[in-house]
Structures are given as C-alpha cells and as structure tokens.
Amino acid sequence: MQGEIEDKCGIVGFHSQDESKDVASLVYYCLYALQHRGQESAGIATFNPQKGLNYYCGMGLITDVFKDYEINNLSGSMAIGHVRYSTTGQSKLENSQPFVTDFDDGFIAMAHNGDIVNSAELRNELKADGYEFMSDTDSEVICYMLKKEHYDNNKSILDSIESVSKKLVGSYSLVILVNGDLYAVRDPMGIKPLAIAERNDDFILASETVAFDAINAKYIRDIVPGEVVYFENNEIRSHMLDLSGNCKFSHCMFEYVYFARPDSTIDGINVYETRMNIGRQLHKLYQIDADVVIPVPDSSIPAAIGYSRASGIPYGEGLIKNRYVGRTFIMPTQEERELAVRLKLNPIKEAIKGKKIILIDDSIVRGTTSKQLLDLVKEAEPAEIHFLVGCPPVVAPCFYGVAMATKKELIAANYSVEEIQEQLDIDSLGYITLPALVEAIGMDERDLCLGCLNEEYPTEIPEGLEAETYYKP
Ligand code: SF4
Numbered sequence: 001m002q003g004e005i006e007d008k009c010g011i012v013g014f015h016s017q018d019e020s021k022d023v024a025s026l027v028y029y030c031l032y033a034l035q036h037r038g039q040e041s042a043g044i045a046t047f048n049p050q051k052g053l054n055y056y057c058g059m060g061l062i063t064d065v066f067k068d069y070e071i072n073n074l075s076g077s078m079a080i081g082h083v084r085y086s087t088t089g090q091s092k093l094e095n096s097q098p099f100v101t102d103f104d105d106g107f108i109a110m111a112h113n114g115d116i117v118n119s120a121e122l123r124n125e126l127k128a129d130g131y132e133f134m135s136d137t138d139s140e141v142i143c144y145m146l147k148k149e150h151y152d153n154n155k156s157i158l159d160s161i162e163s164v165s166k167k168l169v170g171s172y173s174l175v176i177l178v179n180g181d182l183y184a185v186r187d188p189m190g191i192k193p194l195a196i197a198e199r200n201d202d203f204i205l206a207s208e209t210v211a212f213d214a215i216n217a218k219y220i221r222d223i224v225p226g227e228v229v230y231f232e233n234n235e236i237r238s239h240m241l242d243l244s245g246n247c248k249f250s251h252c253m254f255e256y257v258y259f260a261r262p263d264s265t266i267d268g269i270n271v272y273e274t275r276m277n278i279g280r281q282l283h284k285l286y287q288i289d290a291d292v293v294i295p296v297p298d299s300s301i302p303a304a305i306g307y308s309r310a311s312g313i314p315y316g317e318g319l320i321k322n323r324y325v326g327r328t329f330i331m332p333t334q335e336e337r338e339l340a341v342r343l344k345l346n347p348i349k350e351a352i353k354g355k356k357i358i359l360i361d362d363s364i365v366r367g368t369t370s371k372q373l374l375d376l377v378k379e380a381e382p383a384e385i386h387f388l389v390g391c392p393p394v395v396a397p398c399f400y401g402v403a404m405a406t407k408k409e410l411i412a413a414n415y416s417v418e419e420i421q422e423q424l425d426i427d428s429l430g431y432i433t434l435p436a437l438v439e440a441i442g443m444d445e446r447d448l449c450l451g452c453l454n455e456e457y458p459t460e461i462p463e464g465l466e467a468e469t470y471y472k473p
Helices: 024-033 068-073 119-128 138-153 157-167 210-214 253-259 271-285 301-311 334-344 368-379 417-424 434-441
Strands: 009-015 041-048 052-059 078-084 099-103 106-116 170-178 181-186 195-199 202-206 218-222 227-232 235-240 292-295 319-321 345-347 356-361 384-389 428-431
Touching: 009 024, 009 106, 009 170, 009 181, 024 041, 024 068, 024 078, 024 202, 024 210, 041 106, 052 068, 052 106, 078 106, 078 170, 078 181, 099 138, 106 119, 106 138, 119 138, 138 157, 138 170, 157 170, 157 181, 157 227, 195 210, 202 210, 253 271, 253 434, 271 301, 271 434, 292 301, 301 356, 319 368, 334 345, 334 368, 345 368, 356 368, 368 384, 368 417, 417 428
Parallel strands: 292 356, 356 384, 384 428
Antiparallel strands: 009 078, 009 202, 041 052, 041 078, 099 106, 106 170, 170 181, 181 227, 195 202, 195 218, 227 235, 319 345
C-alpha cells in the first residue's frame, strides 16, 4: 500500500575514461529516474584528477537539492550518486549519502542500498579501535571497515572489499569511489538490485534499468550476486567474492510487487510483466462477478489490467492520484491522516456508483491506509467492493532495508483474512498466495527473499534487533 512501505535508497555509479568530461549532470538524470526509491535526501560525489573529490548532498528531492550551481561545481568524469529514504527520526543531513571520508592521500566516497543487520556490532568494534562516527549510516561503518583492512593489513581495495564482505551480514549494493577508481559490489545474496550499462565509451551502474533509459545508455547485464565490478583500461573487470559461506540468492520479492518502477527489468525479469502476471494469478484464484476492475494507482495498474484481460471484466479508473503530492509530514491526529489519503487519492464517483467493483492493491501492511482508502471508495456508493491484494499477507518485518512496520503493527500478523475483511467492511478480500506470486515473478522460489511473508530470512537476525519502521506512532 502506497505510503506504508518505503525502500531506502537508489544508487548510481558513472565511469568515463575521458577526463575532460563532467558527468555530474548525467548522474543527476539517473538519480531523477530513481527518485521513487528515496525522497528524503540526495547526493553526488565526483572525482577530477586536478581537483580531487567534490561532493554535495542535501535534504529533499533531487530537484530541490541540485540546481545549476551545484551541478556545475561537481567536475569530474567519475561519479557516484544516491537518493535516500530514511526512517522517522533519522532524517538528517549527516545521514545523506554518498558518505565521504579521507583515504590515503585522498578520499573514499560510498553510496549504499540495503541494510547491514550486524552493523551495531561492527560499529562497536570500530569504536573500540578509535573510529569516531558522525552518522547513523551503514556506509560509514563499511567505509571504516575498508580503511581498517587497508591500513592495518596493508590490503588493496579489492582485497579489503573481499575481507569486509565476509563480516557483513545483510543486504548491500554499493558504489565506491576511491581516488578516481570506481567499484561496485552486490551482496552475495543479491537482495538489492544493481545493473550495468554503457553509453558511448562510458559505463554506468544503477539500482534500476530505468536510470539507463533516462540517459539513453544501453543495458549490459545485472551485477551477479557476490560480484565486485571495477574498471581497467576502460574495460569491465569482474571479481567474485569468496562464497564459501552458506548463502543463496535471495532477491527481494517486493522489488517486483511494489518498489521498482514498472519499466525496470531486474535480474532479467520485467517488473511490468510481473505485475500483469500478478493480476492474471489473482483471476485464477478469485473469479468474481463484477462490473469493473479498478487499480489503486500507480503501482497496481498493471495487475488490474492483467485481471481485466484474464477475466474480460472492463478495466476502469476509479481513483485519481494527485501526482504532485510529495511526502506528507507526520500527521499527529487521525483526522489529518485521513485528509492525507484524500489529498493523494480521489474517487471518481460516476465510475463507481452502483457498480460491483474489484479494487486491486499491491499490498496491505498495517491496514490503516487500506481502511481509509476503502472508506473513501464507499463514499462513492458502489454496489459491492471486492478487494484483491497482489502480495500475500505481510506477517513479519524486513531487516534488509525496507521500512514497513514492526510485527505488532502488521495487520496480517495479528488477524486472519476473515477478520481483516470484517475490519475493512467489504464484500470480499483475497490475497495472492505465495506459490501464485512466485509463479507471477517467474523465478525459482529458492532464489527469492520471502522473509516478510514466511519469516524465513536468508540471514541470521541478531536477537533483539528491531525492524526499522516507516511510521512510528
Ligand atoms: S524481508 Fe521482504 S521486503 Fe525485506 S528483502 Fe525480504 S522480501 Fe524484501
């Protein structure tokens, strides 16, 4: 459900061998295409052999943070960029990325998408070694770990990455700029996406392929889980991390269900096509006699089209999204929270009144937004409401960088489907099943992370670790 779950980041890396070229504006456009992955802060770091590292970060949307002046000051042909979503209480400039710290006679800059579940322990170890922290980010932890390996054990960056990866538990797609050398790393489980493209003689790394489309770059391939990519003589070099541990591919299913833009392709699977399949699967599971299939815009549009095509029931727009509403501030009262839903979505009464409607949404997390949404729809006086959900019941939190809710806030962790239907006061409620979702994605179930659906997490979760949440009452 829109607004109830947030991914934390989108990352970009840019490598050009043409040292006279400034690539910051191209990174800006890539980040612009990834804005849906994070709206709290944005930042770009560039490297210029004459001027060294330049960087700029700020709070807000990419268009708020960067104007001509900031972009023009970021000279250099190598760059990394980041858009960030942060959890409540941590929305501050110090946590914006790329994180930058000194390294040898220059600097290291890093942008991270994911969450390190053992970061508290790693942070404490580094503190004991005298490292002082200025942010809450995992990027700072990883940067200091790299520095420590490099300085204490005299290791190259590549060897340092190898050593550090053995200690990191969790999800990490990283782009790292070290004194003019660009590295990209995808964790051995491949929880977060990362892909590479080319544009003329340049190489671009990004969380989603839409970033490549934005600058007319040609997708080459996804970074393989456990792979480190770097560049020599303007060619891609690949180093596989030692995967002797007990790890398996665990791609986040939520990328396909909700986070990623539908025009992205992740690990060879097109997101739009997957969401259409979700609609088709919902029709296989729930054949409902209705007049119209209506999506909750925007992420549920392909699923509603899929259901409509499979069933022959007309697709119709019944809710209009105000595309100019940014993130709403934390609303202290229930009345204000309800107003926020009205501001974002407005029903078309004429399209709903007197009709038996199938309303399709991508997921239900806490259930509060669904309740408010359905109350709005009821005001338009439909004859019947059948609510179908493109994600199985979310029964557990995420520890890998998706801020949603704690277990006690998750409605499906506390109530049965029948009880939820009763609370929502609708004619029927149907979730997609886990096997149907896996079939819709088209990936081997063993290669997916489904932790928030079945509590089988791909890593150990330290005892007492609290999941980060989007909204804390
Ligand atoms: S726990 Fe859920 S949201 Fe988190 S990475 Fe796994 S599938 Fe994605």
